[in-house]
Structures are given as structure tokens and as C-alpha cells.
Amino acid sequence: MAIPFELEHSIDLLEQLVNTPSPSGYTAEVMQKVAGILEEAGLETRKTNKGAVIATIKGQDDDRQRLITAHVDTLGAIVKEVKPSGRLKLDKIGGFNWNAAEGEYCTVHTADGRKIRGTILMHQTTVHVYRDAGTAERSSDNIEVRLDEKVFSAEDTRKLGIEVGDFVSFDPRFERSDSGFVKSRHLDDKASTALLLELAASIRKSGEELPHTVHFYISNNEEIGFGGNASVPEKTVEYIAFDMGAIGDGQSSDEYTVSICVKDSSGPYHYGLTRHLAELCKKDGIPHKLDIYPYYGSDASAAIRAGYDVKHALFGPGIESSHALERTHTESLEAAARLLRAYVMSPLVEE
Structure with missing residues (x-):
């Protein structure tokens, strides 16, 4: 049984999140809301000392685990x-x-x-x-x-x-158009957060068994450089930053596909895991683009800098005009959600 995806539910979650103020350092209210959404779906949560929220769904293999993070703090x-x-x-x-x-x-x-x-x-x-x-x-x-x-x-x-x-x-100024565009401040990274929360709830609701235990890590300090760099469960071997794709001159990312980052300002992401994501897209017909984000860092790169021995990768919906008046399209949200589902059901990368 496939893990269902509810676009309308995800967009409703996104609107709730962007309308909850959460500049980095002032995130207690939004983290309480995130924890409530996960707990309402039947998941247990724990809070880190820095205020991040983690929920876990056990898989068949509980010894080699995955972590997927999205951040809910904003500019x-x-x-x-x-x-x-x-x-x-x-x-x-x-x-x-x-x-x-x-x-x-x-x-x-x-x-x-x-x-x-x-x-x-x-x-x-x-x-x-x-x-x-x-x-x-x-x-x-x-x-x-x-x-x-x-x-x-x-x-x-x-x-x-x-x-x-x-x-x-x-003010976020959230708006959804009849042509499928979603525009608002703070789509970075509340669009990905909404999709990740919807995924966690869908797995719980469907009863689908995952091949590996997955930790859903909602961080709250990414915009200032140290989100997701602590409290990583010790059995984690793959670390995914589910964050926005950067659009502009010289970029391949757009608002209609999922963007997979091969390199940002921190250096290349793990080659094997990045290729695994691209192959999942090809196998399942998921519209995607590979890209380099020249002035960018993520929770995954912060975790690597902190010394965690994990394979790390980065992908997410394409966001136009990042850190300003942002916009994406439902096609990009759907593509990102499809890759998330394909990833959590896939085998680990061994190389």
C-alpha cells in the first residue's frame, strides 16, 4: 500500500505555519504547534534543549536509521x-x-x-x-x-x-492562486515542513511499515546556522535536509519540479545518496532537477560540520525569490512529496 499524499492538507498546514510568527530565536509558539500536529497524528514527540522537535517512526531495521529534517524558523x-x-x-x-x-x-x-x-x-x-x-x-x-x-x-x-x-x-501575506501558485514569505522552509508533517501523519495513518526507522526532526535555528547540528540519534546513518531549491540565473531549479542539491557553500553532498535520490526520481517519473546553490547552507551541512558521521543530502521544492517575496507551485510541492515517499520506502545507500 502506497503512502498517501494529501495536497490540500499540506497547503492548509503551510498556511497555519506561515501565519505563526517564528523568526529564529522566537520559535516557542510554532514549535508547540508542530508538536501538537505530530501528536494529533498519534506520534510521540520529544523536544531538544535548543527547542527542536523530533518524532520517530520505527521501521523493519532499527539499527541503521534515517533522519529527515525541515526547519520552521524564519527570517x-x-x-x-x-x-x-x-x-x-x-x-x-x-x-x-x-x-x-x-x-x-x-x-x-x-x-x-x-x-x-x-x-x-x-x-x-x-x-x-x-x-x-x-x-x-x-x-x-x-x-x-x-x-x-x-x-x-x-x-x-x-x-x-x-x-x-x-x-x-x-507579515507573510500568504496567497494561493487558481493557477496553482502558492506565494508567501517564509516558504523557506515552512513549505517543506508542511510536507514533512503531512508525510509523518500519512505513514502513521496508513500503517505502512518502513524499511528503516525514520526520525522526523523539525529544527528551529537553521537560518542562523546551527539548526539540526545536535541531538542527532546515534544510529542515524543517512541525514536528509528537506529544504528549498534556489532559483535564479544559471540555476536549473524551477517552481514545477523537486530540486536536488549536489553542492552548496559547504561543499558537495554525499555522492551516493544524491545519486540515489536522482535514480528514485527517474524510476518513479518524478519531475526533478539537479542543482548547485552557491550561497546556501543547510541543517545537513551544519550536522556534518558538527562532526556527525552520516551520509547527507539535500532536496526540496523550488522556491522563487528566496529570502524575499517567495513563491512556488503545487507541481513542485507534489514532486517533492513524491520523492520524500519514495526515499523513506527505499533501501539504504551502501557505497
């Missing part, structure tokens, strides 16, 4: 300074350019639990006042948050409970 910002004007100076969380966030609505999450709305803008936004409104550098010195509160000074802002160190999340 965001943190309050660097409360300005004399009452506006906020920001510091980035994760790697993005300020022009990708300029003009976005946002939420400031205060230490006492308040959620205060605002907009990320250039200080020199008003073209009727600032001659350099279009040419001024998009930098932390010029970007600020205009709060939707009546404030005229730093003291006014602090009375709202806002202080240095408060997290700032960006």
Missing part, C-alpha cells in the same frame, strides 16, 4: 535601538537584504506578550521631503519601524513595553 529582525523619535532601529535575523523587507507590515513582540503593529520603512521615505528617497542606502542606519501607536519619543515607545531585544516578525 526576521530584533529591536536594536529605540530612537529619540519613538521609531525603532532594527538588526537582522538571518541573511536577507533590507530592500526585501522595506514596506512590509510587521509585528513587534514585547517581553510582556503584547503584539504591536508597525511598518518597516526607510527613514527617508517621503519623496516630497527627501531628495534621496530613492537612492539612499537600504541599510540598518536608514531602515526603521514606524509604529501604529501615538508615540513622539523613546519614552512614549518604552511605555508601550517595547525595548531593545524584542523580536520583530514580518
Whole structure:
């Protein structure tokens, strides 16, 4: 019996996840939601000290195990300074350019639990006042948050409970088109997370027995470089990072296939495991592309750097305009889900 795939359920999960703010370092709420989804499907979960969530499905072979990770933390910002004007100076969380966030609505999450709305803008936004409104550098010195509160000074802002160190999340603006596109901030990596959660639930529901034990590892620090690099179960021999495919000039990845990464900034992924994934796609007729992501790192590469002796590979849906206004297509989501299912039912790579 094949493991079923429910596209609509996956997209519903994705919408729930992107609408739950989770910039790296501020992920307690989303991790609680992830654990709840897995437990509702009948899976036991455990939480690591860093806050990641792991669920395990035992297979026929419990001695040589697999781990598949997706990360649910996102880009965001943190309050660097409360300005004399009452506006906020920001510091980035994760790697993005300020022009990708300029003009976005946002939420400031205060230490006492308040959620205060605002907009990320250039200080020199008003073209009727600032001659350099279009040419001024998009930098932390010029970007600020205009709060939707009546404030005229730093003291006014602090009375709202806002202080240095408060997290700032960006509105996702989730939208699904009739033509099959799904666009939103934070598809990296909540699209893959939704597919992985749906897979775990489908295996449990179907009762299909896996050839090897699989750990489903939802990490929460990938965007800052150290997600998935600890608490890897000791019997793990294959480690898959289920993450986005990067699209752009010179890339083969697109929004309609699953992207398999052969190399990123950390170096090549394991040759045998990568070829195994490509052969599974050929065997099952899964639309796929092999690619190199030049400015990219993953939970799998972080685990290798941490010293884990595992075969590692990376694949996932193609995401257009990564770390900005992202988009993918249901065809890419389906292709990625099909490869996930083929992989967990396949034999281990022996070479």
C-alpha cells in the first residue's frame, strides 16, 4: 500500500505555519504547534534543549536509521535601538537584504506578550521631503519601524513595553492562486515542513511499515546556522535536509519540479545518496532537477560540520525569490512529496 499524499492538507498546514510568527530565536509558539500536529497524528514527540522537535517512526531495521529534517524558523529582525523619535532601529535575523523587507507590515513582540503593529520603512521615505528617497542606502542606519501607536519619543515607545531585544516578525501575506501558485514569505522552509508533517501523519495513518526507522526532526535555528547540528540519534546513518531549491540565473531549479542539491557553500553532498535520490526520481517519473546553490547552507551541512558521521543530502521544492517575496507551485510541492515517499520506502545507500 502506497503512502498517501494529501495536497490540500499540506497547503492548509503551510498556511497555519506561515501565519505563526517564528523568526529564529522566537520559535516557542510554532514549535508547540508542530508538536501538537505530530501528536494529533498519534506520534510521540520529544523536544531538544535548543527547542527542536523530533518524532520517530520505527521501521523493519532499527539499527541503521534515517533522519529527515525541515526547519520552521524564519527570517526576521530584533529591536536594536529605540530612537529619540519613538521609531525603532532594527538588526537582522538571518541573511536577507533590507530592500526585501522595506514596506512590509510587521509585528513587534514585547517581553510582556503584547503584539504591536508597525511598518518597516526607510527613514527617508517621503519623496516630497527627501531628495534621496530613492537612492539612499537600504541599510540598518536608514531602515526603521514606524509604529501604529501615538508615540513622539523613546519614552512614549518604552511605555508601550517595547525595548531593545524584542523580536520583530514580518507579515507573510500568504496567497494561493487558481493557477496553482502558492506565494508567501517564509516558504523557506515552512513549505517543506508542511510536507514533512503531512508525510509523518500519512505513514502513521496508513500503517505502512518502513524499511528503516525514520526520525522526523523539525529544527528551529537553521537560518542562523546551527539548526539540526545536535541531538542527532546515534544510529542515524543517512541525514536528509528537506529544504528549498534556489532559483535564479544559471540555476536549473524551477517552481514545477523537486530540486536536488549536489553542492552548496559547504561543499558537495554525499555522492551516493544524491545519486540515489536522482535514480528514485527517474524510476518513479518524478519531475526533478539537479542543482548547485552557491550561497546556501543547510541543517545537513551544519550536522556534518558538527562532526556527525552520516551520509547527507539535500532536496526540496523550488522556491522563487528566496529570502524575499517567495513563491512556488503545487507541481513542485507534489514532486517533492513524491520523492520524500519514495526515499523513506527505499533501501539504504551502501557505497
